[in-house]
Each structure stands twice: as C-alpha cells, then as structure tokens.
Amino acid sequence: MEPFKKIKSIATPLDKVNVDTDQIVPKQFLKLVQRTGFGQYLFYDWRYEKEGIPRKDFILNDSKYKNSKILLARDNFGCGSSREHAVWALDDYGFKVVISTSFADIFYNNCFKNGVLPIKVSEESLQKLFSVKSEIEVDLENQSIRADGLSMSFDIEPHWKKILLEGLDDIAMTLLHEKQIVQYEKAHKI
Amino acid sequence: MNITEKILARASGKTSVAPGDVVFVNVDKVMVHDVSGPGVLAVFEKLRKKGMIIDKIWDPERVWVAEDHFVPAADKISAQNVVMLTNFTKQFGIKKHFKYGMGQYGICHTLSHEEAMVLPGEVYVGGDSHTNTTGALGAFAAGLGHTDVAYVLLNGKIWFKVPETLFFKLNGKLPDHVMAKDLILKIIGDIGTDGAAYKTMQFGGTGISEMSVESRLTLTNMTTEAGAKSGIVEPDQKTRDYLAARGATKYNEVHSDPDAQYEKIYEYEASEMEPIVAKPFSPENTVVARDLSSVEIDKAYIGSCTGAKLEDLEAAARILKGKTVKIRTEVLPAAMSIFRKAMDQGLLKIFMDAGVVVGPPTCGACCGAHMGVLAKDEICVSTTNRNFPGRMGHVESQTYLASPLVAAASAITGKITDPRDIR
Numbered sequence: 001m002e003p004f005k006k007i008k009s010i011a012t013p014l015d016k017v018n019v020d021t022d023q024i025v026p027k028q029f030l031k032l033v034q035r036t037g038f039g040q041y042l043f044y045d046w047r048y049e050k051e052g053i054p055r056k057d058f059i060l061n062d063s064k065y066k067n068s069k070i071l072l073a074r075d076n077f078g079c080g081s082s083r084e085h086a087v088w089a090l091d092d093y094g095f096k097v098v099i100s101t102s103f104a105d106i107f108y109n110n111c112f113k114n115g116v117l118p119i120k121v122s123e124e125s126l127q128k129l130f131s132v133k134s135e136i137e138v139d140l141e142n143q144s145i146r147a148d149g150l151s152m153s154f155d156i157e158p159h160w161k162k163i164l165l166e167g168l169d170d171i172a173m174t175l176l177h178e179k180q181i182v183q184y185e186k187a188h189k190i
Numbered sequence: 191m192n193i194t195e196k197i198l199a200r201a202s203g204k205t206s207v208a209p210g211d212v213v214f215v216n217v218d219k220v221m222v223h224d225v226s227g228p229g230v231l232a233v234f235e236k237l238r239k240k241g242m243i244i245d246k247i248w249d250p251e252r253v254w255v256a257e258d259h260f261v262p263a264a265d266k267i268s269a270q271n272v273v274m275l276t277n278f279t280k281q282f283g284i285k286k287h288f289k290y291g292m293g294q295y296g297i298c299h300t301l302s303h304e305e306a307m308v309l310p311g312e313v314y315v316g317g318d319s320h321t322n323t324t325g326a327l328g329a330f331a332a333g334l335g336h337t338d339v340a341y342v343l344l345n346g347k348i349w350f351k352v353p354e355t356l357f358f359k360l361n362g363k364l365p366d367h368v369m370a371k372d373l374i375l376k377i378i379g380d381i382g383t384d385g386a387a388y389k390t391m392q393f394g395g396t397g398i399s400e401m402s403v404e405s406r407l408t409l410t411n412m413t414t415e416a417g418a419k420s421g422i423v424e425p426d427q428k429t430r431d432y433l434a435a436r437g438a439t440k441y442n443e444v445h446s447d448p449d450a451q452y453e454k455i456y457e458y459e460a461s462e463m464e465p466i467v468a469k470p471f472s473p474e475n476t477v478v479a480r481d482l483s484s485v486e487i488d489k490a491y492i493g494s495c496t497g498a499k500l501e502d503l504e505a506a507a508r509i510l511k512g513k514t515v516k517i518r519t520e521v522l523p524a525a526m527s528i529f530r531k532a533m534d535q536g537l538l539k540i541f542m543d544a545g546v547v548v549g550p551p552t553c554g555a556c557c558g559a560h561m562g563v564l565a566k567d568e569i570c571v572s573t574t575n576r577n578f579p580g581r582m583g584h585v586e587s588q589t590y591l592a593s594p595l596v597a598a599a600s601a602i603t604g605k606i607t608d609p610r611d612i613r
Binding site: 018022023026027028034046079082083104106107113114 | 228232576
C-alpha cells in the first residue's frame with residue numbers, strides 16, 4: 001500500500017445514516033474480481049439514472065466535489081454485507097478518508113487493509129465539519145483535522161496508525177518478521 | 191469469564207482475557223463463498239505481484255467452500271467465478287467444496303450447521319457478514335473482509351479485540367404464533383442497527399433452552415443486523431443431539447463461568463411477544479405485524495440463511511396447507527439436505543398445491559442479485575435479514591422482514607398478516 005500522507009481536500013458531505021455496503025457498491029458489481037476500477041461503481045444506484053445518466057441531485061455529481069478525497073458520513077457507515085469491494089470502490093474513486101460518528105465493524109477494519117483512513121468523531125464535531133465549505137486537512141501523524149478556524153484531534157489505535165503511515169498491510173507486517181519466522185521454522189523442524 | 195472470553199482465551203493460549211484485550215487467536219475453521227473466494231484470490235494476486243510465493247495454504251482440512259450467492263450461475267461472469275473457485279480448491283487441496291448440482295450444497299451459513307462444519311468451542315471465521323450465525327452452536331463465529339480471510343488462509347491466525355458481551359435473556363417459551371425471527375427483530379428494534387457494534391450478543395434463559403437449534407440460529411444470524419461482532423448460545427443437550435444427528439460427537443464444549451460478566455443484561459418475557467415486522471428500509475424499523483394489516487404486497491419470499499431452515503418451511507407449510515396464495519410466492523430451502531427433508535415430509539406438495547414456486551438453494555433474491563428480484567415500487571414480505579434500499583432488487587422496491595409464519599399468512603391475503611388472523 002502507498003504510505004498515507006497528509007490529506008488536504010474539499011470534503012464531500014453525504015448526509016445519510018446507516019449507509020450500507022450495498023449502497024456503496026451494489027451487488028451486481030460483486031462478480032467482478034479485479035481489485036481496481038471499482039470507483040466507477042461507487043454509490044452506483046444513487047449516482048446514476050437508467051443507462052448511466054448521472055443524477056443531478058446526488059452529491060458526487062456536483063462538480064464542486066469532483067476531486068474530493070474526504071467523505072463525511074453519518075452514523076453506522078458501512079453496515080450490511082462484509083464485501084471489501086466497498087472500500088476498494090471508495091479508494092479507487094479517490095476517497096482516502098471517511099469521517100463519521102460510527103462505522104460498522106467489518107467495514108472499519110477493511111478500510112485499514114486498503115489504505116483508507118476511517119475517523120470517528122463526536123456528533124458535535126461532525127456537525128461542524130458538515131458546515132465547512134473550504135478545504136479540510138487531515139494529518140494522521142498528528143491525529144488532527146483542521147479547517148478554516150476549526151481544529152480537532154481524533155483517536156486511532158497505534159497499530160492502525162503505523163500500518164497506514166508506513167503503507168504496510170497485515171501480510172507485509174508479518175513479512176517484517178520473516179527472518180525470525182524462518183529461524184523459528186528451522187529450529188522446530190520435525 | 192463468559193463463553194466468548196473463554197473461547198478466545200483458549201484459542202490464544204491465555205489463561206484469561208477481558209473485554210478490550212487484543213488477542214491473536216488460532217482459527218479452527220474458515221469459509222469462503224463465490225463472492226468472497228474470488229475476492230480473496232484477488233488479494234492473493236496482489237501479493238504475488240509483490241513477489242510473494244503462494245503455493246500452499248495453512249491447512250486445507252480446515253477450509254471449506256460454498257457456492258451460494260450467484261448460483262445457479264446468474265451470468266457469464268458468475269459462471270467464471272465458480273470455475274475460479276473450483277480451480278482454487280483443486281490447487282490447494284481443499285476437499286470440502288459444496289458444489290451446485292453435486293449433492294449437498296446450499297447457503298454457506300446453513301451448511302455450517304447442516305454439515306456440522308463448525309463445532310462448539312471453536313473459532314470460526316468466514317468471508318461473509320452473517321458468519322455470526324454459527325455461534326448458535328456454541329462457537330465464536332465472526333465475519334471478515336477479503337484481506338483478513340486471505341491472511342487466515344495463509345497463516346491460520348487472526349487478531350481480535352475481545353468484545354464486550356450483551357446478554358439477552360428470554361423468560362419462558364415463545365407462543366406458537368411467535369418465532370425466533372420475531373424475537374430478534376424485536377431486539378434489533380430495541381437496541382438499533384448499531385446497538386451491539388463490536389459486541390457479542392449472547393442468548394440464554396429458559397426460553398432459549400426451550401428453543402430448537404434452528405431457532406437459535408435465526409437469532410445469531412441477525413446479530414449482524416445489530417452491528418454485533420458475534421452472536422452465541424451456550425451448547426446444551428439440544429446442541430449435542432443436533433450435532434450427533436450430523437455425525438459430530440467429538441468436540442470441547444465451552445461454558446460461561448458462574449461469575450461471568452456481561453456488559454448489560456436485557457430481559458424479554460416470551461408470553462408478551464408478538465409477531466414483529468421490520469418496515470423498509472432498516473431492520474430496526476420494527477412494528478407489530480397487525481399494525482401493517484393494510485399494507486398490500488406483491489410478493490412473499492421464504493428463503494435465505496435465516497429464513498429457510500427446515501422448521502421455517504414447516505411453519506410456512508402449516509399456514510399454507512389447503513390454501514391458495516394471492517401473490518407471487520417463492521420458497522427456496524437453504525440447503526439441499528433441507529430441500530430433501532421438505533420433500534420427504536410432504537411440504538413441497540403443500541407449497542405447490544398452494545401455487546408457490548419452489549426453487550433451489552441460493553442467496554440470489556435475498557441480496558437482489560438474481561433468481562427473482564423486485565421491480566421498481568414492488569413490495570415484498572420476506573423471511574430474509576436485510577431490507578436496506580434496493581436490497582432485493584430495484585432501489586425503489588421495498589422489503590418487509592418477517593417470520594415464515596407472517597410471510598406465509600401474508601401470501602394468502604396479499605397484505606401483511608398476523609398468522610393468528612388466518613382461519
């Protein structure tokens with residue numbers, strides 16, 4: 001994975017609670033197995049009318065948010081099916097940070113496996129972020145979120161922070177210990 | 191320690207653990223299906239590109255594979271994915287591959303108990319969010335994403351944060367017109383779809399002791415809809431009998447200590463329970479079935495890992511016997527073993543006499559993928575577990591979640607119906 005750098009971008013406010021992974025990537029795209037290219041299917045049923053005509057009233061189709069890397073969402077984001085395609089789609093589309101008051105468990109873990117940072121903030125903080133019109137800066141190293149006049153910190157488990165900052169995944173993490181594993185295996189050969 | 195903590199302690203080689211501890215556990219069983227399997231293979235592919243050699247997996251005997259979401263192959267890509275799964279099981283020597291059209295096959299969570307793939311006291315993970323289901327046998331069962339499953343396939347281990355446990359106590363036996371589905375919908379309505387986020391939901395009390403293993407599986411299945419990490423029921427004689435009937439007698443049961451701690455205890459009186467329905471578009475959007483008696487519906491669906499076990503079909507057949515359905519109605523047994531028992535017991539005849547179409551096991555329409563999806567504005571009463579927008583088809587279709595008794599009663603009247611109101 002790419003090491004996670006400081007992200008500065010306009011934030012896309014998705015004002016919905018309980019967004020489930022089937023809204024993030026509808027089931028018809030689960031059959032596709034390549035991990036890349038899922039961005040075009042992100043929020044597909046909300047983004048498009050029949051035959052791929054973009055719905056004017058959906059936030060992702062607002063040109064203001066075209067290069068947004070930060071998604072703001074409401075409670076329980078990522079609930080429902082465990083499909084990791086949901087995170088693949090967010091990442092491929094360009095979202096590197098999702099900020100919400102809470103996330104569904106499997107989705108939350110899947111984010112870190114794919115270099116996407118999910119940030120939990122309080123209801124009050126989220127409300128403030130929803131009203132920000134300018135760019136928001138997310139600094140993982142210092143665990144801070146800044147936007148015009150606003151500054152807040154967030155919590156993250158040190159393990160996840162390391163993984164994102166260094167661009168490691170679980171398997172790469174294990175391979176860091178490859179030498180010791182090989183030594184152990186040699187010593188314990190039957 | 192409670193049962194979940196004890197299982198995680200044992201699997202991580204510790205004498206004791208407490209909620210919040212991070213433990214690295216040895217996994218006993220892992221499952222992938224035709225969506226997560228190809229997803230896991232995509233992760234393997236990425237690792238190979240990085241130079242990793244993947245020519246074997248941790249333990250082929252502990253891995254099993256189901257074909258359920260897109261079988262019968264919905265289209266060319268789905269057909270290709272099944273071929274990919276077959277190549278995967280051949281390459282790595284996985285013998286437990288339940289193939290469509292070759293004897294026993296069905297929905298992965300149903301096979302987990304029908305085939306006794308998972309046993310009491312074990313740690314079981316799967317590439318599907320409803321993996322929680324199998325916790326009803328007294329195992330720790332949790333769903334994982336593709337990358338995590340890939341990791342387990344290679345290493346046989348995974349880390350967990352020991353969850354807090356919420357204890358749901360059911361006092362007394364549920365009345366005949368009330369099913370486990372009504373209880374779990376009631377609970378989700380009470381605590382909300384994130385009410386158990388990263389927690390274990392444990393079920394106990396006299397009402398659970400009275401309950402069949404199949405009913406308990408309905409409860410644990412839908413712990414996912416409350417955001418739970420896992421759901422669990424302590425094993426008892428019913429669990430032992432259920433597993434013995436499926437050839438499994440050797441396992442190490444785990445039970446809670448007398449001084450086990452729970453974050454919170456919720457009590458429910460069985461005699462006060464009523465048939466419950468979850469309205470669109472959330473499983474927490476619950477009301478009593480009778481409040482919806484004016485809702486006209488287009489279809490009744492009796493299927494899925496949570497609503498098409500043998501007793502679910504028996505319940506539906508009790509209502510449908512000698513009646514005719516007024517709306518499109520489908521029954522899809524969740525596994526071939528259940529399909530066969532339904533045939534042997536004459537249930538299929540009852541369904542067909544009532545005008546119902548009986549189909550092969552599949553997740554198909556439950557997740558809106560194929561095999562009878564909903565059109566725009568169509569309304570379905572369904573024994574499945576999710577009713578998010580577009581879950582069963584068009585994004586503007588609607589699903590009401592209900593027990594097999596309510597679904598069957600509604601099939602007869604064409605409106606959402608409490609089973610007590612069918613004469």
